[in-house]
Amino acid sequence: MMAIGFMNVVGSSTSCYVTTGAFSRSAVNNNAGAKTAASNIVMSVTVMVTLLFLMPLFQYTPNVVLGAIIVTAVIGLIDIPAACHIWKIDKFDFLVMLIAFLGVIFISVQEGLAIAVGLSTFRILLQITRPKTVMMGNIPGTDIYRNLHQYKDATRIPGFLILSIEAPINFANITYLNDRTLRWIEEEEEDNIKEQSSLRFLILDMS
Incomplete structure (x- = not known):
């Protein structure tokens, strides 16, 4: 090599x-x-x-x-274990891989690869314009904050809304992030009303 x-x-x-x-x-x-x-x-x-x-x-x-x-x-x-590993990590990547495989088999090498590259480019653009935002919680007994949906031990801090933006901020996604953050705040305030508490601080993690 x-x-x-x-x-x-x-x-x-x-x-x-x-x-x-x-x-x-x-x-x-x-x-x-x-x-x-x-x-x-x-x-x-x-x-x-x-x-x-x-x-x-x-x-x-x-x-x-x-x-x-x-x-x-x-x-x-053909590496079947690698395909299974991709399926567990990212379903969209597995779909792109499968489409590339079928395209090469039933159409042609050039068109199959072109379709896969096009789908990957579309996903990158989608991630840039609509970045993922997640709510963070504290791991009890530590100073570590993690995604509430991925870590069952993470807990919310009353009065705090901690959001992590998992993409760089630029002109293409600023409007989406602004609207998404406002929706997070509205949803949090509705939950706080039910729990008879109030939202006092919004923290954005952009690291």
Whole structure:
């Protein structure tokens, strides 16, 4: 990996094409038990001999057979545990991954990746314009404040509304944050009326 990276750094300064190892050939190389870069010599010679002398033998091979060979070679690249881990962490990221997979399988590589990149860009813009705001509570016996919905031990402090804004503030989200904060205050005041208390302080955590 370091050699390929260094090669592309040098090549980009001399108008060379970016190069990398093909997934199918890399998978075959790995499944064959290759341990050193010397295996690339054997692979390159094999590919050269095949292209120069053995292509007539593959002329009448059905595309479905070639596709099956490639699928068999790269099936090991599918990491099911990693997909399950992404599902547990972020459902939207899993959805983008699944759409990219299905797009590549049923449409094309370029369009499948383009759809995934478009969805990821849309999510970034959505996070910038509508940042997440959460109510914070104190962990009893400490000076630590955490999300009330994620930490069951966190408790609210009477008279205080502590909000954490989990994104930088800019012109694109200032109106949304202002409206959202006012709604937090209104909801807190309604709860305080029921509990016969009053809201005295608003604290914004922008760290």
